[in-house]
Amino acid sequence: MNIPLVDFTQENGVMEIWSGGTHLMPNGINLSQLLKKTELVLMPAGSLLIRDMRMWRFRNA
Numbered sequence: 001m002n003i004p005l006v007d008f009t010q011e012n013g014v015m016e017i018w019s020g021g022t023h024l025m026p027n028g029i030n031l032s033q034l035l036k037k038t039e040l041v042l043m044p045a046g047s048l049l050i051r052d053m054r055m056w057r058f059r060n061a
Contacts, residue, residue, distance in 0.1 A: 002049040015041040
């Protein structure tokens, strides 16, 4: 669960997520290909993001 204290925007940094998770990671996967398939999470402060904790995420600030 994530609750941003500030807006997640392109200007101030945004969370990126990858569909699936570490439990679905096949052996020998090409990470550079995986990193191209991210989705940006844009959301206002105080919002609620409920996600499976096994999902990969990156906070780009």
